[in-house]
Amino acid sequence: MLPVHLYGLPAAMGEISAFAREHGLAVIEDAAQAHGARVNGNPVGSGGTATFSLYATKNITCGEGGLITTGDDEIAARLRLLRNHGMRARYDYAMAGSNYRLTDLQAAIACVQLDRLPAIQADRARNATLLSAGLAGLPGLTLPAAPAGRLHAWHHYTVQVTHQARVDRDQLAKCLDAAGIDAVAYYPKLVHDYPCYRGHPQVAADETPRAALAAQQVLSLPVHPALTGADLSRIVSCVRESLEP
Numbered sequence: 001m002l003p004v005h006l007y008g009l010p011a012a013m014g015e016i017s018a019f020a021r022e023h024g025l026a027v028i029e030d031a032a033q034a035h036g037a038r039v040n041g042n043p044v045g046s047g048g049t050a051t052f053s054l055y056a057t058k059n060i061t062c063g064e065g066g067l068i069t070t071g072d073d074e075i076a077a078r079l080r081l082l083r084n085h086g087m088r089a090r091y092d093y094a095m096a097g098s099n100y101r102l103t104d105l106q107a108a109i110a111c112v113q114l115d116r117l118p119a120i121q122a123d124r125a126r127n128a129t130l131l132s133a134g135l136a137g138l139p140g141l142t143l144p145a146a147p148a149g150r151l152h153a154w155h156h157y158t159v160q161v162t163h164q165a166r167v168d169r170d171q172l173a174k175c176l177d178a179a180g181i182d183a184v185a186y187y188p189k190l191v192h193d194y195p196c197y198r199g200h201p202q203v204a205a206d207e208t209p210r211a212a213l214a215a216q217q218v219l220s221l222p223v224h225p226a227l228t229g230a231d232l233s234r235i236v237s238c239v240r241e242s243l244e245p
């Protein structure tokens with residue numbers, strides 16, 4: 001199973017882990033967007049195997065690449081081999097691998113970014129709290145919230161513009177864009193909406209009405225640590241002007 005901690009909100013890991021145990025399934029957490037997110041106080045990725053992205057847009061970054069965490073020594077040993085051409089010692093190949101090595105320069109940046117994670121996370125959480133306070137009560141606007149026991153990493157602050165709203169998601173995005181505010185729909189299409197995945201043997205093109213609706217209604221507002229109080233007020237005012245009855 002591959003639960004995705006989408007937008008930085010950790011998935012329901014208690015239920016997912018119990019289901020996996022019951023059915024003998026392996027779990028790999030996709031924590032690409034969720035550095036520092038927690039479930040019942042435990043950081044995502046600390047209970048099993050998880051992947052984290054360090055791509056340029058992520059909460060911490062070294063430009064490209066990522067991290068894998070695991071508590072399983074066998075998986076760790078296998079990953080170390082796969083990362084370096086399957087090589088156990090010089091020109092002694094244990095398996096077919098590839099070159100997945102992060103450069104030392106990138107790793108040096110990533111280490112410093114890791115030290116900064118608590119401060120970055122606190123800034124994102126503060127910005128999310130201010131946005132939620134400013135946007136509360138608008139008809140047709142559903143605000144993001146973390147269920148009890150789950151600490152959001154606020155990679156995205158994603159609202160849902162429902163049919164009850166005065167304008168639709170795309171109109172709201174246009175108004176924000178005109179005001180110079182970078183609001184983006186993550187994600188505007190489902191996997192099987194793309195021709196290259198429609199009919200792909202590993203993609204199930206089932207009816208997914210909730211995902212289809214989300215693709216039409218979600219919009220992520222800026223929440224990054226560099227926002228000032230004035231920036232946040234401007235975002236709130238612009239959304240309120242578009243949606244207030």
Ligand SMILES: Cc1ncc(COP(=O)(O)O)c(C=O)c1O
Nearest residue numbers: 004030032033053054055065066
């Ligand atoms: C949820 C999710 N999974 C995986 C990835 C892939 O990460 P990377 O770009 O580091 O390969 C991303 C990056 O955008 C992501 O957001």
